[in-house]
Amino acid sequence: MVRDAAGRLGFAPSLVVALSAAAVVALVSITSGAYPLGLTDILSVITGREASDPVASMVLLEVRMPRFLLGFLVGAVLAVSGALLQGLFRNPLADPGLIGVSAGASLAAIAVIVLGNTWLGGWLAMTGEWALPIAAFLGGSGTVLLAWRIANRSGQTAVATLLLAGIAINAVAGAATGLLTFYATDEELRSLTFWTMGSLGHADWNDLLVGAPFMLLALLAAPWLARPLDAFLLGESVVGHLGYRTDTVKRAAILVVGLGVGAAVAVSGLIGFVGLVVPHLVRQLLGASHRVVLPFSALAGGTLLVAADSLARVVVTPAELPIGLMMALIGGPFFLAILLRTKVI
Amino acid sequence: MVLAVENVSVSLGRSRVVNGIDCQIRAGELLMLLGPNGAGKSTLLRAVSGDIPYQGKVSFSGRELGSWPPESLARQRAVMPQRVEVNFPLTVEEVVRLGRPGKASGRRDPVVDQLMNELDIGHLRHRLVPGLSGGEQQRLQLARVLAQILDSPGDRLLLLDECTSALDPAHQQMALALVRSLARDEGMAVLAVVHDLNLAAQFADRLLVMKAGCLIHEGSAWEVLTPDLLQTVYGFTARVIELEEGYPMVVPRRDRSARAYTAPVNPNCRQAS
Numbered sequence: 001m002v003r004d005a006a007g008r009l010g011f012a013p014s015l016v017v018a019l020s021a022a023a024v025v026a027l028v029s030i031t032s033g034a035y036p037l038g039l040t041d042i043l044s045v046i047t048g049r050e051a052s053d054p055v056a057s058m059v060l061l062e063v064r065m066p067r068f069l070l071g072f073l074v075g076a077v078l079a080v081s082g083a084l085l086q087g088l089f090r091n092p093l094a095d096p097g098l099i100g101v102s103a104g105a106s107l108a109a110i111a112v113i114v115l116g117n118t119w120l121g122g123w124l125a126m127t128g129e130w131a132l133p134i135a136a137f138l139g140g141s142g143t144v145l146l147a148w149r150i151a152n153r154s155g156q157t158a159v160a161t162l163l164l165a166g167i168a169i170n171a172v173a174g175a176a177t178g179l180l181t182f183y184a185t186d187e188e189l190r191s192l193t194f195w196t197m198g199s200l201g202h203a204d205w206n207d208l209l210v211g212a213p214f215m216l217l218a219l220l221a222a223p224w225l226a227r228p229l230d231a232f233l234l235g236e237s238v239v240g241h242l243g244y245r246t247d248t249v250k251r252a253a254i255l256v257v258g259l260g261v262g263a264a265v266a267v268s269g270l271i272g273f274v275g276l277v278v279p280h281l282v283r284q285l286l287g288a289s290h291r292v293v294l295p296f297s298a299l300a301g302g303t304l305l306v307a308a309d310s311l312a313r314v315v316v317t318p319a320e321l322p323i324g325l326m327m328a329l330i331g332g333p334f335f336l337a338i339l340l341r342t343k344v345i
Numbered sequence: 346m347v348l349a350v351e352n353v354s355v356s357l358g359r360s361r362v363v364n365g366i367d368c369q370i371r372a373g374e375l376l377m378l379l380g381p382n383g384a385g386k387s388t389l390l391r392a393v394s395g396d397i398p399y400q401g402k403v404s405f406s407g408r409e410l411g412s413w414p415p416e417s418l419a420r421q422r423a424v425m426p427q428r429v430e431v432n433f434p435l436t437v438e439e440v441v442r443l444g445r446p447g448k449a450s451g452r453r454d455p456v457v458d459q460l461m462n463e464l465d466i467g468h469l470r471h472r473l474v475p476g477l478s479g480g481e482q483q484r485l486q487l488a489r490v491l492a493q494i495l496d497s498p499g500d501r502l503l504l505l506d507e508c509t510s511a512l513d514p515a516h517q518q519m520a521l522a523l524v525r526s527l528a529r530d531e532g533m534a535v536l537a538v539v540h541d542l543n544l545a546a547q548f549a550d551r552l553l554v555m556k557a558g559c560l561i562h563e564g565s566a567w568e569v570l571t572p573d574l575l576q577t578v579y580g581f582t583a584r585v586i587e588l589e590e591g592y593p594m595v596v597p598r599r600d601r602s603a604r605a606y607t608a609p610v611n612p613n614c615r616q617a618s
Binding site (some may be wrong): 004005006007090208227230231234235236237238240241243244245247283284287288289 | 391394395396415416417418419420423424426429430431432433434435436439440444445446470471472473493
């Protein structure tokens, strides 16, 4: 591809490539799986022809479509959240896991699994089948707020304190999760492992209904933060010198991340590396300006997660690998390779 | 009066590092702030920039600093911190253009082009900032800061913290000559922290000297750069000679008895004579 004077790919051709890749991956994701679907099946379902196979129609509309949409949204939100946090912390290793959002969300979910029959019975009665996703969302958002409160005591938000608060929260959430694991029955343990490894296996329209509004809101709000986040790359004081309201920007970014990641963990469990690898790759290819990094991270994150999910469905058929495991398998070595190869972050 | 600082003090923890400073800068004036390490120069500059809380009053263009809307202030006042580290792969041009929020990003910006050429970074336009030398990065930051207010109407204030410390002599001359011409020709008010006494003598309209948090002397280069004052403030002996260019030059003397200077805390801030 053509590179400009700074050795970067052009915006327009990159957009075409990214959209094409997303379309191809979408098609692969929708057609592959235990029940094979061909292009003709998809076309006949879409056009509503009578000859269409009722099973194919059911698989496409009730299983594959929500799974694809949810996977794409989750991938996009995780990647954009990673990009936002990396800009905010001026640290390319910052990740939604870092400030405790993912840990808080999964702790809440695990608490519902283990304590649902005892202490949290009222919660289950109140929320019904949405108990788990809503708890995870509340846990994730709550953790961000907690980290925020700790870091914001003096009226101004110290980024270093926020990071340290994240570490402490991660440790406490990890210990609490361990404690719950200790008390869990064998059956609960299975469900719990599934959650901590991340999965899109149960994706349905209900999950989309619960998670999509929050995730879409986060994705739509993120571009407004692009310019001030570019200023953050020069240091926190420079943001104010350039006329942005530093604390407002920080608050908005944290809120967007809390909303997006809380909702993503709620519907898919813990999926790592998307928030780390995708923005990093985008910066290498297209530069560090957030006006480029944010939209392309969304596209590439969604595409990557859907691709990994398609792979996870076929490598060990008829079973499927948890997507979080799959991402760690692909993402871990990949990220190491990038780190070893490049000097500039 | 572009900048009026009245009785400004700054405490960091329990210690008071800036103590009751008064100073004023008119439009078109280039003020340089001198003093030994730890005198409180950068802290004063950060207070005047609104980065840290202070006691006292700082007014810009007749209006208290805190009451300025951030967006308007940014168009008329630019701050260059002592260090700006860029770890992400932004290009030189992208960083200079960060100084122009609100300007269209697609087309070339004549102000950006002009400043990059005047500060000799035009040829680095597409280079990634993390790979640049310290001096190139410093010129880049100066260009960004100047781009912020160069074409703004009304009073303009430039606050520079050691903006030439990493530059070679030729680029020091280039950078400070540009800053001085912006003051004289464009009417910018400039407050610059410097360490190089001879650059201060050459370029400043007025010098301020700080020591142990206090402003102890103020005046022209001839009034401030005297052997006695240098001895009192920095603790070294020097000759001050007159150059045919019309400004003084400080030549340190070799002095075996000279010891490392330790700043005494002076709560009374007596005027050094």
